[in-house]
Amino acid sequence: MNSVSPFRDPAAPGNPVIPRQDWDRAPWNRWTFQHVRDLLPTTQVWRGPGPVSHLPTDLRDIDAITFAAEGRACTVGSFLESNYADGFLVLHGGKIVAERYMNGMTSRTQHLSQSVAKSVVGTVAGILIDRGVVNPAAPLTHYLPELEATAYRGATVQHVLDMTSGVVFDETYTALDSHMAQLDAASGWKDHRNPNWPKSVWDLILSLKDLECPHGTSFRYRSIETDVLSFVLQRATATSLADLVSRELWAPMGAEEDAYFTVDAAGYSLGDGGFNATLRDYARFALLHLRGGEIDGKRIVSNEWLAGTRFEADPTLFGGIYHEVLPTGAYHNQFWIEDTVHGVYMARGVFGQLVYIDPTADFAAVVLSSWPEFVSTARTQTTLAAVRAIRGALGS
Incomplete structure (x- = not known):
């Protein structure tokens, strides 16, 4: 069962101080994922002056829906109670059919999305590609000539959109000397151990000199590939990432609340994982x-680009440990593809963040969590089983 966090108000007398190097780890993350701007430098993603896009509601009782996980029968209600969920929302037929707030979260709370941010950046990239501002086939050095002196020499924008460059980057989250540890420090999330x-994140990108395989294989x-992409978008538009997300996505889609990014010492918004927003605004995303790039009748990104994201990924490039969760999966344009036949796709983040999108079924689910583990195959499989069971019960 989920425990009630003793860290909900760290300023209260008698409460422990959240350790700087472990603020995003259990048990601290039960509080911190909803209060990132109280801990780190951030920058606003303005919702703009326009109207809020409509989210009609038709709530259903989904708690008794059953599914199998780890060889046992579960219910959606027990899943929400036992998997460290903070916010949970289901869309079907364009309406909210389930919306839950747990662990002190409210409808106005901005929750850290971790790598769901990558798909936000990827969507903005799609908007700029549609407009001809960015060419996915162009070499990265066309926009960022400084990368000629790095292992990104010869890689294209599409390679970083798909994370198929051959650049060595150790993503090990728990290792104290990995590239990921360096990224935590460069982004301002942690103190420098060395x-x-x-x-800064830019300095880290410039330090990557080694290849592990040819680009595109x-x-x-x-x-870090999302951050390289973010710098391409910034350079191509002479606009900061936070302002780009506001101008091209957050304001046009009618977000209800501002979002925000964490920023590094150089003022760069962390495109790979520093995005924070409310549950309902993730649902609008x-x-x-689901609506093929339109919302409230306003075209924001082309259906052609979204269809390409869903159906044009190359599953032959996807394998190894990634098959544990997505055995027929792929990765394309900063989204995880469940399979390239049905075109179900998703944004995912460590510690249990998920935006699951099935346009054919007109179904989506948003799960915001604060798991005790960075990654958990069992929890991910359980979450996907719960979401698929809800989709099935709704008649999709």
């Missing part, structure tokens, strides 16, 4: 995708 580590999950 004074020689890069001081294999998918390897590298968070999902609805935009």
